[in-house]
Amino acid sequence: MTFLCVGLSHKQAPIAVREQLAVRGEDVGERVRQIKALPGVSEALLVSTCNRLEIFAVAESRAAGEDVLESLGAVAAPHAVCRFDDEALRHLFRVAASLDSMVVGEAQILGQVKEAAAIAQQAGALGPELSKALARATTAAKRVRTETEIARGAVSVSSVAVQLAHKLLGSLEGRSVLLLGAGEMAQLAARELRSAGARELLVANRNPQHAEALAREVDGVPVSLAELPSLLERADVAICSTGAAQHVVTREMVARSLKARRYRAIFFVDLTLPRNVEPSANELENVYVYDLDDLERMAAQNRDLRAAHVGKAEDIVENELKSYLSAVRERRSVPVLARLRAHAEALARAEAEKTLASLHGLDEKQQKTVRAMAAAIVNKLLHGPTSRLRAEAGQGPLGDAAAALFGLDAEQPQQAQVQEPAATVAPRPETKGEGSVLPLLRNG
Amino acid sequence: MAPILVHIALIAYAAGAAAFLTWLVRPRPVLARAGRVLLLVGVIVHFGAFAASLGVAGAGLGVSAWKGGQLFSLLAAVTVAGYLVLDFKYELPVAGAFVAPFTVAVMVPAHLVQSGSRAIAPEITHSLALFVHVGAAALGTAVLALAFGLSILYLFSEKQVKSKRPGRLFARLPSLDLLDRASYRLAVWGFVFLSLAIATGSLVSQEATGSTFPIAPKQGFAVLAWALFAALIQARLVAGWRGRRVAVLVVAGFVLLIGTYVGLLTAAPVLQGTIA
Numbered sequence: 220m221t222f223l224c225v226g227l228s229h230k231q232a233p234i235a236v237r238e239q240l241a242v243r244g245e246d247v248g249e250r251v252r253q254i255k256a257l258p259g260v261s262e263a264l265l266v267s268t269c270n271r272l273e274i275f276a277v278a279e280s281r282a283a284g285e286d287v288l289e290s291l292g293a294v295a296a297p298h299a300v301c302r303f304d305d306e307a308l309r310h311l312f313r314v315a316a317s318l319d320s321m322v323v324g325e326a327q328i329l330g331q332v333k334e335a336a337a338i339a340q341q342a343g344a345l346g347p348e349l350s351k352a353l354a355r356a357t358t359a360a361k362r363v364r365t366e367t368e369i370a371r372g373a374v375s376v377s378s379v380a381v382q383l384a385h386k387l388l389g390s391l392e393g394r395s396v397l398l399l400g401a402g403e404m405a406q407l408a409a410r411e412l413r414s415a416g417a418r419e420l421l422v423a424n425r426n427p428q429h430a431e432a433l434a435r436e437v438d439g440v441p442v443s444l445a446e447l448p449s450l451l452e453r454a455d456v457a458i459c460s461t462g463a464a465q466h467v468v469t470r471e472m473v474a475r476s477l478k479a480r481r482y483r484a485i486f487f488v489d490l491t492l493p494r495n496v497e498p499s500a501n502e503l504e505n506v507y508v509y510d511l512d513d514l515e516r517m518a519a520q521n522r523d524l525r526a527a528h529v530g531k532a533e534d535i536v537e538n539e540l541k542s543y544l545s546a547v548r549e550r551r552s553v554p555v556l557a558r559l560r561a562h563a564e565a566l567a568r569a570e571a572e573k574t575l576a577s578l579h580g581l582d583e584k585q586q587k588t589v590r591a592m593a594a595a596i597v598n599k600l601l602h603g604p605t606s607r608l609r610a611e612a613g614q615g616p617l618g619d620a621a622a623a624l625f626g627l628d629a630e631q632p633q634q635a636q637v638q639e640p641a642a643t644v645a646p647r648p649e650t651k652g653e654g655s656v657l658p659l660l661r662n663g
Numbered sequence: 664m665a666p667i668l669v670h671i672a673l674i675a676y677a678a679g680a681a682a683f684l685t686w687l688v689r690p691r692p693v694l695a696r697a698g699r700v701l702l703l704v705g706v707i708v709h710f711g712a713f714a715a716s717l718g719v720a721g722a723g724l725g726v727s728a729w730k731g732g733q734l735f736s737l738l739a740a741v742t743v744a745g746y747l748v749l750d751f752k753y754e755l756p757v758a759g760a761f762v763a764p765f766t767v768a769v770m771v772p773a774h775l776v777q778s779g780s781r782a783i784a785p786e787i788t789h790s791l792a793l794f795v796h797v798g799a800a801a802l803g804t805a806v807l808a809l810a811f812g813l814s815i816l817y818l819f820s821e822k823q824v825k826s827k828r829p830g831r832l833f834a835r836l837p838s839l840d841l842l843d844r845a846s847y848r849l850a851v852w853g854f855v856f857l858s859l860a861i862a863t864g865s866l867v868s869q870e871a872t873g874s875t876f877p878i879a880p881k882q883g884f885a886v887l888a889w890a891l892f893a894a895l896i897q898a899r900l901v902a903g904w905r906g907r908r909v910a911v912l913v914v915a916g917f918v919l920l921i922g923t924y925v926g927l928l929t930a931a932p933v934l935q936g937t938i939a
Binding site: 365366368371372383385386387388389478480481482483484501504505507509513516517520 | 689691692820824825827829833834836837838839840841902903904905906907908
């Protein structure tokens with residue numbers, strides 16, 4: 220059995236390629252069903268986001284990787300990477316933990332992986348191996364989020380502004396946001412504040428038509444820029460991005476509004492150059508003015524902080540992966556032991572019965588002694604191999620060697636009444652505790 | 664008080680402090696939870712110790728001697744209980760990182776260092792006013808200590824926001840709005856208890872010395888602190904004061920209140936007998 224991953228991300232393919240390959244949410248179920256129907260593939264999962272298209276699958280052999288790659292189409296082939304076994308699992312763990320993301324530590328990817336798993340489950344493509352791997356990858360991702368600072372702090376200007384608004388005002392429920400001007404970044408920040416619970420979004424512009432159009436677009440209320448002094452008494456957050464050459468909001472204007480505001484805090488987010496808000500307004504009590512440089516510097520600090528924790532996050536992922544692989548190998552090693560013991564015990568029983576049949580006149584106690592002797596020989600003979608196979612935990616060559624030496628093929632357990640399903644005891648010719656990455660480059 | 668119970672409480676507080684301080688460095692939710700549970704265990708055992716001591720005293724109010732450390736011990740227990748209520752409402756593990764070590768710092772000298780008993784004037788050993796006075800003073804001080812802690816956090820956090828260079832602790836701090844609202848509410852409650860403590864204190868003084876309001880540093884500081892908190896509440900209600908200036912006033916008010924305790928410890932023997 221092989222665990223494989225075929226796909227590409229922002230690291231291998233430009234956006235022009237990724238947008239051609241992107242799978243729409245409603246089509247993922249069908250695609251994953253098609254992948255599972257490929258020869259040798261027993262389980263499949265498709266993760267499709269703006270930054271990646273990855274297929275994780277469980278297959279009989281690595282050869283299935285070629286078919287999975289072909290299913291992605293000619294556009295993907297020059298960029299796609301195939302990973303097998305440990306490397307494929309490592310990639311799954313890193314993707315879920317957001318260590319492979321464009322913005323390391325972003326929170327969405329774990330949800331996207333879980334959603335992909337739910338779709339695969341519904342499509343009947345998720346089996347026990349993938350489910351177990353996903354569960355462990357999720358555990359690793361959660362540990363990374365809680366035990367490191369990798370997900371802490373906003374890393375874009377608009378999200379830093381929203382985070383600061385939370386830091387100053389707490390919940391944004393019922394707060395009033397004033398949008399001055401129509402800059403794109405300002406609109407983005409205003410939308411984020413609105414979705415965070417802001418009660419009203421007041422849109423002011425020099426041009427009333429522009430204000431009305433923008434208000435419709437962001438679900439706000441158009442207001443006149445001439446009302447600015449009274450608007451400053453009302454707003455809790457003011458996002459400024461007008462094209463004015465001088466300060467639109469002066470220190471004096473803000474100072475005058477404070478008493479009427481009853482000293483409620485106000486947060487100015489100044490996203491343009493030249494700046495719209497007089498910087499010295501920040502010196503006023505309960506007034507906080509952040510310009511583009513301030514926000515960008517904080518975003519950069521957070522990015523650095525995240526980068527500083529990547530090593531620790533990688534260690535957590537590696538530990539979880541190691542522990543998972545060890546559990547898998549131990550699980551896989553048990554059938555060899557069980558089959559070996561069942562095989563030997565069956566032989567001993569058969570030989571003992573044959574011997575007893577030829578020896579007449581033995582009483583019940585004597586017959587019991589013969590059977591016990593046969594069982595004792597089996598136990599003594601298998602004691603050493605059993606200990607060594609257990610110690611190896613499926614990570615060395617002894618499991619396969621024992622199976623080959625004693626002729627323990629997949630059908631034997633059923634003959635010997637061993638409970639292990641045949642599918643789980645198939646030899647793994649290509650796995651020797653090492654994974655590999657194989658970039659498959661194809662022309663069209 | 665049962666020394667073994669107090670020592671158990673102290674150990675729980677110390678372990679809680681360790682959990683919260685570790686949380687500051689490694690913000691794992693399990694550490695904050697452990698800190699809360701340990702403080703809860705500590706405060707239950709601690710109040711158990713007080714209950715046991717009242718049982719030993721028999722008549723409850725009939726206390727004829729008061730060890731210097733007991734008042735501080737009571738303060739520590741009430742502060743922790745107040746913090747747990749505050750944390751339940753606002754979820755403030757960062758405040759726990761200050762309250763728990765503060766509690767340990769108050770408890771260690773109160774219980775591990777021997778302190779002599781102070782005799783209480785015989786006229787007031789069964790005084791209900793004395794009982795209410797001590798209770799209100801302890802509650803008021805504990806609540807104002809919490810308000811003081813939150814105000815310090817506010818000033819620290821606000822400075823970071825103003826300077827636009829947040830430090831490592833910034834991410835663990837609650838919003839300025841929450842700190843402002845919580846410290847103001849605590850200041851209001853503290854003011855109520857302080858008013859009650861001053862009113863009952865003058866009754867106790869009347870019973871013990873015949874003077875309703877003796878002129879002494881302790882009483883002077885208490886009245887100054889009371890006046891400052893009254894002015895603060897008035898400014899908030901009438902003019903809407905909030906933020907930095909309110910935090911500074913809360914800090915100043917609490918410092919004046921500490922002056923009351925300094926006055927208590929250095930009071931003349933006759934007044935010592937009245938405890939507060």
